[in-house]
Amino acid sequence: MFRKNLWAFAVLLLLPAFCGSGGRRAASETPFGMLAASDDHSLLPEGCYLLSAYDNIIRSVSEREGNDWRLVSAIAYHESRFTADRVSARGARGLMQVRPVVAREFGVPAELLSDPAINVRLANLLLNRIGRMLELPADMPERERLGFVLAGYNSGPGHVADARRLAAAYGEDPDRWEVVAHYLGLKSDPEYYRNEVVRHGRFVGGRQTADYVGAVLARYDRYCGLAER
Missing domain, CATH: 1.10.530 (Lysozyme)
Incomplete structure (x- = not known):
């Protein structure tokens, strides 16, 4: 590395x-x-x-x-x-x-x-x-990509990957952060974390991770207005 x-x-x-x-x-x-x-x-x-x-x-x-x-x-x-x-x-x-x-x-x-x-x-x-x-799609909108990466930073990529698989298993879009955030929150429920697609077990911090992603992105927007890249 x-x-x-x-x-x-x-x-x-x-x-x-x-x-x-x-x-x-x-x-x-x-x-x-x-x-x-x-x-x-x-x-x-x-x-x-x-x-x-x-x-x-x-x-x-x-x-x-x-x-x-x-x-x-x-x-x-x-x-x-x-x-x-x-x-x-x-x-x-x-x-x-x-x-x-x-x-x-x-x-x-x-x-x-x-x-x-x-x-x-x-x-x-x-x-x-x-x-x-x-393994996010190359053509994923940048805002969506940031949501996933920030969630992985906060909760671990394994739980985010589980939530993406759950979204797909339930017929929803695993490439939309809003959808995956919902399933990340459901990983505290046995009905979901015992699903065969889940590899990293129970997760109780879904709401906190979603709040974290929203807060970091909001501050990022503010910082973009204050400083050039």
């Missing part, structure tokens, strides 16, 4: 130079090739950013992975309120609330999850992996 060589990329400044570096610190190289010494770990001072003090980090890392930095920022807001040292009751850590088990799957030591750039890159890699795992 990871490239063998250390990456280096130019920092794209969002705001005028008089804002300064805002406390830049040198990035340390890591044995798994996550970051290079030229990567930007700077936090922007208040009044010198558009979305958060982590604009530089989120934008440069997300662009490298092919994702819209405003979407990733919206996720970061709802996951941690841009709090880099946040640890959830379930052990998820950092800006993007990445779990240690996910870090290990990508070959990253859990103790590095507190580094914002590493945390954001892992989240980007996870978002891309979820999109592949769900």
